Amino acid sequence: MDPLFIALIGFIVMMVLILLHVPIGVSMALVGVVGFAQIVGWEPALTLMGSEPASAMASLDLAVIPLFMLMGSLAAASGLASDVYNLAYALIGHRRGGIATTTIVASGGFGAICGSGVATTATFGRVAMPEMLSRGYRSDLAAGAVAAGGTLGIIVPPSGIMILYAVLTEQSLLDLFAAGVVPAIMAIAFYIIAIRIKLLFDPEAGPAGEKTSLAEKIKALKQAWGALVLFTVVMGGIYSGIFTVNEAAAIGVVVAFLFALLRRKLGWQNFMKVLAEASAGTAMIYVMVFGATIFSYFMAVTGAAAFLVTAITSLPIPPEAIIFTLLILYIFLGAFFDEVAAMVITLPLVVPLIQSFGYDLVWWGIINVVVIGIGMLAPPIGINVMVLHSMYKSLPLRTIYRGILPFLCAEFVRLTLLTLFPEITLWLPRMLH
Amino acid sequence: ADTLRFSSFEPPVALVTKEILTPWAKDVSAASNGALNVQIFAGGSLGRDPAQQLQLVEQGVADIAWVIPGYSPGRFQEGTVAEIPFLVPDATAGSAAMWEMYEKGLFKGDFNKLKMLGVFASFPNFVAATKPVSTPADMNGLNFRAPGPTLLTAIKALGAVPIGGITGPSIADSISKGLIAGTLTQWGAVETFRMADVITHYNTVPLGATPMLVVMNKSKYDSLPKEAQEALDKFSGAAFSERFGAIFDKSMKDTRERIAANPAVTIVDPDDKLMAEWQNAVSVAKTNWIEQNPEGQQIYDAFAAAIAANKSSQ
Amino acid sequence: MKSMEARLRAASHTLALLGFVGLLGLSIMISLDVLLRWLAGMPLQGVNDVSAVVMAVVISACIPANLAMKQNISVEVAGAMLGGGTKRALDTFASLVTLVFIVLMAWQFVPYTMNLHANGDRTWVLAWPVWPWWAVASAMIIFAAVVQFLVFVADFAALIRGDADRFDSGPEGRDPHL
Numbered sequence: 001m002d003p004l005f006i007a008l009i010g011f012i013v014m015m016v017l018i019l020l021h022v023p024i025g026v027s028m029a030l031v032g033v034v035g036f037a038q039i040v041g042w043e044p045a046l047t048l049m050g051s052e053p054a055s056a057m058a059s060l061d062l063a064v065i066p067l068f069m070l071m072g073s074l075a076a077a078s079g080l081a082s083d084v085y086n087l088a089y090a091l092i093g094h095r096r097g098g099i100a101t102t103t104i105v106a107s108g109g110f111g112a113i114c115g116s117g118v119a120t121t122a123t124f125g126r127v128a129m130p131e132m133l134s135r136g137y138r139s140d141l142a143a144g145a146v147a148a149g150g151t152l153g154i155i156v157p158p159s160g161i162m163i164l165y166a167v168l169t170e171q172s173l174l175d176l177f178a179a180g181v182v183p184a185i186m187a188i189a190f191y192i193i194a195i196r197i198k199l200l201f202d203p204e205a206g207p208a209g210e211k212t213s214l215a216e217k218i219k220a221l222k223q224a225w226g227a228l229v230l231f232t233v234v235m236g237g238i239y240s241g242i243f244t245v246n247e248a249a250a251i252g253v254v255v256a257f258l259f260a261l262l263r264r265k266l267g268w269q270n271f272m273k274v275l276a277e278a279s280a281g282t283a284m285i286y287v288m289v290f291g292a293t294i295f296s297y298f299m300a301v302t303g304a305a306a307f308l309v310t311a312i313t314s315l316p317i318p319p320e321a322i323i324f325t326l327l328i329l330y331i332f333l334g335a336f337f338d339e340v341a342a343m344v345i346t347l348p349l350v351v352p353l354i355q356s357f358g359y360d361l362v363w364w365g366i367i368n369v370v371v372i373g374i375g376m377l378a379p380p381i382g383i384n385v386m387v388l389h390s391m392y393k394s395l396p397l398r399t400i401y402r403g404i405l406p407f408l409c410a411e412f413v414r415l416t417l418l419t420l421f422p423e424i425t426l427w428l429p430r431m432l433h
Numbered sequence: 434a435d436t437l438r439f440s441s442f443e444p445p446v447a448l449v450t451k452e453i454l455t456p457w458a459k460d461v462s463a464a465s466n467g468a469l470n471v472q473i474f475a476g477g478s479l480g481r482d483p484a485q486q487l488q489l490v491e492q493g494v495a496d497i498a499w500v501i502p503g504y505s506p507g508r509f510q511e512g513t514v515a516e517i518p519f520l521v522p523d524a525t526a527g528s529a530a531m532w533e534m535y536e537k538g539l540f541k542g543d544f545n546k547l548k549m550l551g552v553f554a555s556f557p558n559f560v561a562a563t564k565p566v567s568t569p570a571d572m573n574g575l576n577f578r579a580p581g582p583t584l585l586t587a588i589k590a591l592g593a594v595p596i597g598g599i600t601g602p603s604i605a606d607s608i609s610k611g612l613i614a615g616t617l618t619q620w621g622a623v624e625t626f627r628m629a630d631v632i633t634h635y636n637t638v639p640l641g642a643t644p645m646l647v648v649m650n651k652s653k654y655d656s657l658p659k660e661a662q663e664a665l666d667k668f669s670g671a672a673f674s675e676r677f678g679a680i681f682d683k684s685m686k687d688t689r690e691r692i693a694a695n696p697a698v699t700i701v702d703p704d705d706k707l708m709a710e711w712q713n714a715v716s717v718a719k720t721n722w723i724e725q726n727p728e729g730q731q732i733y734d735a736f737a738a739a740i741a742a743n744k745s746s747q
Numbered sequence: 748m749k750s751m752e753a754r755l756r757a758a759s760h761t762l763a764l765l766g767f768v769g770l771l772g773l774s775i776m777i778s779l780d781v782l783l784r785w786l787a788g789m790p791l792q793g794v795n796d797v798s799a800v801v802m803a804v805v806i807s808a809c810i811p812a813n814l815a816m817k818q819n820i821s822v823e824v825a826g827a828m829l830g831g832g833t834k835r836a837l838d839t840f841a842s843l844v845t846l847v848f849i850v851l852m853a854w855q856f857v858p859y860t861m862n863l864h865a866n867g868d869r870t871w872v873l874a875w876p877v878w879p880w881w882a883v884a885s886a887m888i889i890f891a892a893v894v895q896f897l898v899f900v901a902d903f904a905a906l907i908r909g910d911a912d913r914f915d916s917g918p919e920g921r922d923p924h925l
């Protein structure tokens with residue numbers, strides 16, 4: 001049988017398995033092994049089920065994922081998120097829509113010490129949502145700000161998605177984090193603008209908070225020192241070149257652990273909960289990496305990636321058009337598929353294509369993060385919306401989605417700008433070199 | 434035509450894969466009159482882990498692979514003779530001598546379990562650091578990375594602290610963070626792994642080459658038609674060593690010129706007196722190697738003689 | 748049957764927790780290394796050696812709990828649209844396929860570890876033998892296969908009996924966004 005035909009069948013079978021509820025990593029691994037066997041033989045193909053998981057498990061590059069997960073969980077457990085929120089409130093809460101803006105800024109700040117979008121959403125669902133509702137915020141604006149703020153967990157480095165992408169495409173994680181900084185600042189700014197615009201149409205949606213005195217501001221600042229120290233140590237250490245990323249993550253774990261202990265936030269029960277949370281997320285990512293690696297070897301050995309690149313690049317279409325088609329495809333796939341899964345599944349085919357156009361893979365990684373962020377908000381299954389809905393069952397999904405609309409528009413504007421002008425993304429990592 | 438899968442963990446644009454392995458694969462395919470199609474799977478597309486390349490061939494995932502034996506300690510033990518400091522002067526003499534040793538049956542063990550297409554030695558590794566390192570004493574107390582476990586001996590002998598587990602792509606990062614003060618390496622790797630931005634001091638004292646192999650699955654080779662085997666044989670062995678050595682050394686020369694053009698960079702080429710000082714400081718690496726290997730003295734002498742013969746024939 | 752599954756689930760949970768206690772220990776060691784490098788200019792030897800082998804055990808320790816709690820990323824639109832019985836059938840099918848996956852993995856980890864033993868693979872700097880760590884990892888994967896077998900049996904029983912949703916970890920439980 002023609003290897004290309006085997007590749008096509010493999011891809012289809014994998015999609016079918018995924019639609020039949022089989023976990024994505026499992027589908028990719030099994031189809032990868034069976035497909036590989038058709039070309040290379042069963043014995044070598046089966047060894048992939050040992051060697052590939054083993055090299056992923058011992059990889060020091062991937063080790064950053066569990067470390068950042070643990071750091072984020074410990075930071076949330078020790079109440080650092082509330083501190084960041086209170087500080088942001090003291091500074092900007094008194095303006096119209098101030099608490100919504102506070103939520104965005106605080107989510108961004110917390111995103112700088114937590115790599116997960118869902119954890120950020122859940123954290124501020126607890127911290128910020130009751131504040132807004134009790135001060136007469138319209139529930140759609142409140143929910144929209146929390147859910148959109150949640151995406152900053154992955155948009156602001158450190159970001160679990162960036163780590164996953166860096167490992168799967170063998171890009172420098174440091175470059176990816178650096179590339180994420182300017183787009184992250186843009187995201188926060190655009191979200192704030194989205195709130196202002198929403199208030200133009202609907203001034204009663206977000207009343208102003210009380211003004212805080214200077215003394216209260218200083219108090220909030222003092223209280224937030226824990227978060228500031230963690231942020232400075234981890235991100236400052238990475239960008240200033242004092243630690244490697246692995247070291248920064250490990251030190252972050254220790255610092256967050258010490259805070260949790262010192263603040264007596266870490267009872268035995270709570271400690272167990274934090275560990276369980278971080279370990280569950282970790283195993284999930286590793287299973288996906290096992291599958292993605294094995295599947296990518298299958299795609300390589302069939303020559304499908306090379307074939308696709310030749311076929312597409314020989315079309316009389318400019319690369320920009322193909323890039324935008326890909327983005328639309330991802331967002332469309334995201335309607336019934338998970339965006340992270342869509343990224344992982346298509347990487348072995350898309351990465352060679354992006355490279356053949358001469359684009360930087362670091363840039364493409366950031367674009368992927370934006371698309372995944374949109375997927376976290378967009379109907380029918382925006383995971384952030386689901387998380388919020390599960391916390392506030394009385395809040396109808398329709399209301400949350402209505403609240404998200406302005407933020408979603410902001411994200412589309414940002415995606416377009418970042419796609420058209422790669423320099424915005426690549427400027428900082430180049431400067432650091 | 435039989436398709437042979439040739440695995441390289443290096444990206445397709447890196448020196449050995451682009452300039453040596455890919456043209457070799459093309460030449461073999463062309464010479465086989467359509468009996469063979471040697472396909473390069475670069476960038477680890479059949480297996481990302483450099484340490485796993487040997488297993489890829491043994492398990493039949495790939496038919497041919499470029500293997501750095503240093504990643505599988507103990508497997509190609511005799512071949513590590515090339516890692517002894519002050520033996521290999523360049524890749525041309527080193528690779529020719531390596532093949533001669535293999536052909537004469539002096540390399541045993543795992544060398545016989547696989548079909549050897551090429552047995553090479555790299556350009557010798559030397560000192561690349563962020564601080565001036567002119568005499569052996571300058572190495573004392575510095576954290577140093579070795580490109581393979583066996584080069585650790587030389588580092589320890591110099592009183593430096595060996596740091597392991599730093600892969601190529603993270604060397605530059607580790608140097609700029611002060612995790613290591615430098616590494617033993619050669620010019621090509623300095624560029625490939627972007628060390629040129631962070632390293633300021635080089636000392637070209639030859640502290641041992643890196644053995645490299647191109648191996649093929651034996652039963653796969655035996656299963657091929659005669660025409661295909663002949664095409665492989667034609668470009669393998671001594672001819673492959675010659676190709677490897679010439680291109681490797683040429684690239685070393687070009688790369689060195691590019692790096693030396695940077696005014697911030699100092700390159701020390703030690704004179705005879707300084708060379709003797711270094712040789713004395715690391716002599717324990719040689720004595721240890723001879724002691725720790727059965728027939729160590731015999732292999733050492735034969736390799737030194739082969740190097741001398743190939744040096745003078747240039 | 749039910750209590751057996753519950754007990755194994757508890758055991759998986761404990762394993763994962765132990766794994767992450769190990770990760771905490773590793774973080775402390777790395778931090779110490781950085782501190783010593785900074786303050787005393789004398790780093791610990793072989794930190795990367797230890798990290799690689801400990802990570803293998805940490806990650807493998809998380810896998811049984813991951814399977815017991817069904818926390819792998821999957822797309823469950825079909826079940827949600829088609830409802831009760833079909834959803835249970837799909838879940839049972841997915842459990843079976845996952846069982847095949849983890850059994851293959853367990854099966855291949857044994858020769859992988861034996862190979863490391865036979866070749867005498869050691870870590871670079873400290874020259875620790877590598878295989879004992881992988882033997883522990885293999886044991887965890889084999890345990891994960893047992894756990895998954897019971898998950899499949901329980902799913903199958905629920906399918907036959909027509910139970911209501913056996914297990915729902917909620918949106919956070921299946922967070923693919925790290």
Ligand code: NA
Nearest residue numbers: 111153156158
């Ligand atoms: Na983040």
Ligand code: NA
Nearest residue numbers: 375378381382
């Ligand atoms: Na979505």
